[in-house]
Amino acid sequence: MNILVTGGAGYIGSNLVDQLVGSGHTVSVLDDLSTGKRSNLSKSINNIDFIEGSILDEEVVRREVGRVELVYHLAAAVGVGNIVAQPLQSIITNSRGTENVLDACFKSEAQVVVASTSEIYGKSAKLPMCEDDDRVLGSTRINRWSYSTAKALDEHLAFAYAEQGLAMSIIRYFNSYGPRIDEKGYGSVVANFLRQALANEPLTVHGSGEQTRCFTYVEDSVRGTILAASTPAAKSGVFNIGNNVEMTINDLAKMIIAATNSSSTIQHISHDERYGAGFEDTKRRVPDMNRAKTVLGYEPLTDFATGLNKTIAWWTSNLS
Numbered sequence: 269m270n271i272l273v274t275g276g277a278g279y280i281g282s283n284l285v286d287q288l289v290g291s292g293h294t295v296s297v298l299d300d301l302s303t304g305k306r307s308n309l310s311k312s313i314n315n316i317d318f319i320e321g322s323i324l325d326e327e328v329v330r331r332e333v334g335r336v337e338l339v340y341h342l343a344a345a346v347g348v349g350n351i352v353a354q355p356l357q358s359i360i361t362n363s364r365g366t367e368n369v370l371d372a373c374f375k376s377e378a379q380v381v382v383a384s385t386s387e388i389y390g391k392s393a394k395l396p397m398c399e400d401d402d403r404v405l406g407s408t409r410i411n412r413w414s415y416s417t418a419k420a421l422d423e424h425l426a427f428a429y430a431e432q433g434l435a436m437s438i439i440r441y442f443n444s445y446g447p448r449i450d451e452k453g454y455g456s457v458v459a460n461f462l463r464q465a466l467a468n469e470p471l472t473v474h475g476s477g478e479q480t481r482c483f484t485y486v487e488d489s490v491r492g493t494i495l496a497a498s499t500p501a502a503k504s505g506v507f508n509i510g511n512n513v514e515m516t517i518n519d520l521a522k523m524i525i526a527a528t529n530s531s532s533t534i535q536h537i538s539h540d541e542r543y544g545a546g547f548e549d550t551k552r553r554v555p556d557m558n559r560a561k562t563v564l565g566y567e568p569l570t571d572f573a574t575g576l577n578k579t580i581a582w583w584t585s586n587l588s
């Protein structure tokens with residue numbers, strides 16, 4: 269197939285590109301390199317068409333989407349730190365940029381997979397989180413919720429275009445980690461801890477550290493992404509792509525210290541200290557994986573200890 273990956277120079281996007289190229293597809297990448305890197309594409313660069321440009325550029329989007337049958341739309345402003353620091357640019361990228369991509373896909377009759385997020389559920393206390401659950405968000409004065417809101421608008425738009433005939437599916441990633449993970453990116457807690465542990469610096473845990481997350485190895489994130497495109501029954505659907513093994517951030521820090529043989533200690537800092545006054549966090553976040561399993565045949569295959577060791581191996585040979 270002819271496939272476009274927006275955000276294909278990013279962490280998940282580049283892992284997806286390598287997989288698609290390896291399966292014999294003709295792949296192009298549209299990325300503005302704001303958080304992505306050319307080096308992420310070094311394995312596939314000779315076999316892809318790389319376009320440095322923005323999803324905010326309607327003309328470029330229309331031209332590149334017009335050349336393909338399938339679009340994986342991953343380009344976005346990501347990471348709580350980035351969103352809080354640059355709310356306006358993040359909102360524009362994540363709402364207008366996605367609107368451009370969806371509109372171009374609709375007009376050229378290309379299929380699209382839209383990357384969404386577990387942030388959609390906000391601070392909902394209902395666990396596990398099912399795709400059709402209510403969303404629970406804080407005040408619009410709290411910048412972090414703008415990411416969830418922009419991604420929710422993307423989902424609404426995708427559903428609305430689907431009613432007009434667009435072939436689309438939506439995936440909600442839950443904390444992906446693995447090779448090419450980036451401190452600036454979404455999965456920054458694993459990346460931050462790895463950097464700190466390998467430098468024998470204190471691991472900075474935000475808040476009490478008793479908040480939980482479920483971490484998904486990137487090969488599993490990519491497999492779920494491809495299944496959302498290749499499974500006919502996934503059309504017009506939304507799917508959690510994650511792993512339901514829950515871990516506190518304190519335990520994550522301890523595991524990373526042990527796996528890297530680090531002499532680091534654990535230091536707790538308040539959310540306000542890290543993100544400014546009035547920051548709100550999600551206490552627990554666990555995906556319900558039933559729909560992904562039943563409809564897509566998706567199950568995460570890599571346990572955390574194995575995925576962590578692979579990530580450390582990549583980190584030490586690429587970043588240390």
Ligand SMILES: NC(=O)c1ccc[n+]([C@@H]2O[C@H](COP(=O)([O-])OP(=O)(O)OC[C@H]3O[C@@H](n4cnc5c(N)ncnc54)[C@H](O)[C@@H]3O)[C@@H](O)[C@H]2O)c1
Nearest residue numbers: 275278279280300302303304322323343344385443444454
């Ligand atoms: N990593 C996770 O755990 C996670 C969790 C939930 C959702 N997501 C979603 O998955 C997708 C990929 O995230 P990631 O973790 O790989 O982050 P990433 O920052 O590595 O990837 C995003 C890519 O989009 C590019 N980009 C940003 N703005 C752009 C623009 N205007 N035009 C073109 N390209 C642009 C960046 O340069 C980067 O390469 C995003 O849509 C993100 O919201 C990721």
